[in-house]
Amino acid sequence: MTAKPAVDARNIRASEYIRLNVARLLEVIALLLIIAFIMFPIFWLALTSIKPLEKAYSTDVIFTPTLKNYEIIFSDTTVIENEGTDRERGSVGRKMIPNVINSVVVSGATVLIAIPLATIAAYAFSRYNFFGNRALLIWILTTQFLPAIVVAIPFFALFRTVEVFGAPLLGSRLGLIIVNMSMVLPYAIWMIKGFVDALPDEIEEAAYVDGANDFQVLFFVSLPLVRPGILVASVFAFIMSWNEFLFALIIGREMRTMQVALMTTSGVRGVMWEQMAAAGMVVMAPIFFLALFIRKNVVDGLTMGAVK
Amino acid sequence: MRKKRWVPWVLVAPALVVVFATTIYPLLAAFYYSFHKYDLRKAPQFAIQFASQAGDPLISIDWSLLSLRNYTLAFSDSRFINSLNVTFWFTIISVGLSVVIGLFIAVIVQKPGRLQTLTKILLIFPFAVSPALKGYSWRYMLNDQYGIYDLLAVELLIKPVNLIIELLNHLPLIDITPINETVVWLADRFWALFMLAMSETWGWAPLIALMFVGALGSIDAQIFEAARIDGANRLQIFFRVTLPLLRPVILIVTMLKAIFSLKMFDQVVTMTGGGPVRATQTINYYIHQVGFVRNLDIGYASALAYILVVILTVFSALYVAKVLNRE
Numbered sequence: 001m002t003a004k005p006a007v008d009a010r011n012i013r014a015s016e017y018i019r020l021n022v023a024r025l026l027e028v029i030a031l032l033l034i035i036a037f038i039m040f041p042i043f044w045l046a047l048t049s050i051k052p053l054e055k056a057y058s059t060d061v062i063f064t065p066t067l068k069n070y071e072i073i074f075s076d077t078t079v080i081e082n083e084g085t086d087r088e089r090g091s092v093g094r095k096m097i098p099n100v101i102n103s104v105v106v107s108g109a110t111v112l113i114a115i116p117l118a119t120i121a122a123y124a125f126s127r128y129n130f131f132g133n134r135a136l137l138i139w140i141l142t143t144q145f146l147p148a149i150v151v152a153i154p155f156f157a158l159f160r161t162v163e164v165f166g167a168p169l170l171g172s173r174l175g176l177i178i179v180n181m182s183m184v185l186p187y188a189i190w191m192i193k194g195f196v197d198a199l200p201d202e203i204e205e206a207a208y209v210d211g212a213n214d215f216q217v218l219f220f221v222s223l224p225l226v227r228p229g230i231l232v233a234s235v236f237a238f239i240m241s242w243n244e245f246l247f248a249l250i251i252g253r254e255m256r257t258m259q260v261a262l263m264t265t266s267g268v269r270g271v272m273w274e275q276m277a278a279a280g281m282v283v284m285a286p287i288f289f290l291a292l293f294i295r296k297n298v299v300d301g302l303t304m305g306a307v308k
Numbered sequence: 309m310r311k312k313r314w315v316p317w318v319l320v321a322p323a324l325v326v327v328f329a330t331t332i333y334p335l336l337a338a339f340y341y342s343f344h345k346y347d348l349r350k351a352p353q354f355a356i357q358f359a360s361q362a363g364d365p366l367i368s369i370d371w372s373l374l375s376l377r378n379y380t381l382a383f384s385d386s387r388f389i390n391s392l393n394v395t396f397w398f399t400i401i402s403v404g405l406s407v408v409i410g411l412f413i414a415v416i417v418q419k420p421g422r423l424q425t426l427t428k429i430l431l432i433f434p435f436a437v438s439p440a441l442k443g444y445s446w447r448y449m450l451n452d453q454y455g456i457y458d459l460l461a462v463e464l465l466i467k468p469v470n471l472i473i474e475l476l477n478h479l480p481l482i483d484i485t486p487i488n489e490t491v492v493w494l495a496d497r498f499w500a501l502f503m504l505a506m507s508e509t510w511g512w513a514p515l516i517a518l519m520f521v522g523a524l525g526s527i528d529a530q531i532f533e534a535a536r537i538d539g540a541n542r543l544q545i546f547f548r549v550t551l552p553l554l555r556p557v558i559l560i561v562t563m564l565k566a567i568f569s570l571k572m573f574d575q576v577v578t579m580t581g582g583g584p585v586r587a588t589q590t591i592n593y594y595i596h597q598v599g600f601v602r603n604l605d606i607g608y609a610s611a612l613a614y615i616l617v618v619i620l621t622v623f624s625a626l627y628v629a630k631v632l633n634r635e
Contacts, residue, residue, distance in 0.1 A: 035427055
């Protein structure tokens with residue numbers, strides 16, 4: 001009589017043990033599938049970028065790695081070698097260094113202009129109660145959902161006729177920087193405001209009591225404290241303008257940023273995938289590291305604090 | 309009062325000037341253009357040209373006279389109607405896939421464990437890939453001759469399914485047509501749109517998972533514990549506890565993703581080029597075609613862009629209301 005329940009208990013434990021292990025195994029499989037889903041396209045792009053030409057048009061994974069694709073996309077020689085055959089195969093130098101410079105200058109300048117403006121504005125929105133404060137904030141939030149095309153059309157029309165330093169704004173870095181502001185500046189204001197809001201205002205109060213004026217409090221008390229937040233917002237702003245495509249296509253035009261330059265990797269055999277992959281790695285690599293840096297802020301950044 | 313009243317205005321003024329110049333100006337200008345005939349092929353410099361040909365039903369006397377022509381044209385333009393349709397389905401598919409897969413990832417990675425932590429870190433990487441590049445890399449991987457995803461899909465999905473179909477066909481009364489093994493993904497109307505949504509899902513599902521992970525982390529663990537003690541199994545816990553608790557977040561995420569999907573542009577250019585036969589021409593893509601590629605018709609493009617603005621405003625208003633409620 002006493003033995004029977006003991007056997008039952010052991011059986012339950014054994015089946016429970018198997019059940020738990022099967023569950024764990026399924027979980028590991030699911031995790032590996034998720035990792036494959038996330039990382040595979042990136043892995044494959046990286047792999048293709050170091051494939052020799054004849055392997056790029058296959059799914060082979062065994063090949064001798066080469067940096068020739070990177071060499072080609074940056075080269076300014078029209079044809080690298082074997083004029084006849086290589087031209088046909090598309091080994092035409094892509095001269096992408098100016099494109100990289102365009103991307104760096106446009107994104108860099110966008111950040112350098114937007115962030116200081118956004119910072120002082122965000123501070124005012126957070127710390128002062130002035131007429132229109134809330135209405136303006138709602139407008140700033142709403143602009144984030146404007147389709148870029150509705151901004152691009154009038155600026156395209158305008159920039160065709162406006163000249164700066166003897167060159168039309170259409171197809172210039174300055175033109176693209178201006179249009180980028182429509183997207184980056186409201187975003188940066190909203191984001192930095194979030195960081196200022198999170199800052200306790202006791203220290204500022206103390207500074208006011210000690211006789212500091214508004215600007216002294218802003219520049220010597222608050223700004224140093226909110227610096228990490230400003231850095232995060234800057235990284236976000238940089239990624240946004242670096243990855244921006246529609247404005248770069250319509251307003252940037254012949255002044256190609258790297259995103260648009262990706263489209264120039266085509267030739268007689270359509271898109272030259274090994275070159276596209278190499279250019280793609282150049283586009284992606286800096287953002288990879290920046291993305292790791294803002295990992296913890298991405299959710300707040302994208303949802304503007306709607307998901308907490 | 310130690311804070312001076314004029315100070316905030318000084319601080320917000322520079323930013324506001326730039327924000328207004330880059331958002332209000334284009335909105336007003338596009339609105340104005342949308343009621344005028346403004347075709348770059350005919351007007352090298354900005355000049356409002358009104359239809360003055362005989363027989364034109366529109367009254368066109370004065371430059372200040374407005375015309376609804378662009379808007380009436382829009383709703384009889386089958387290509388525009390097509391783009392509305394494409395955008396609608398793209399939004400449904402991409403939002404659905406992104407949210408469901410994002411939720412699945414979140415539930416899996418949210419538990420403690422080393423592999424889970426690693427996966428959580430990796431979730432950020434698709435965000436680093438620009439949409440334009442996303443489109444190109446998926447187009448490459450889906451190529452029917454040398455695409456790796458094409459190979460995997462055929463070998464791991466289509467062939468096994470066809471094997472089962474073949475076996476079933478040996479049974480009496482069953483006659484199922486096997487799936488075409490030589491499918492060219494981006495040349496098929498349905499698959500092209502689906503794969504476009506899939507490339508978007510690849511970028512968004514991990515981000516949505518991160519959003520859900522944050523939300524799941526803020527749910528009291530005791531609730532799950534209580535459900536487990538009461539004898540609920542995993543599926544029951546997910547559908548009866550996790551899902552209802554996540555509902556507000558799911559709603560917000562769905563709205564946000566829908567807003568982004570409605571504005572779909574980049575990958576259409578780099579992945580499908582709107583094809584096959586306009587099957588993936590989203591609204592944004594069609595506006596770009598009208599305004600800058602095919603017609604250079606700024607007036608018509610502006611009108612179409614305004615229709616998109618109106619559609620987006622509905623979603624945006626809901627979203628902004630949610631965000632401000634959280635404040």
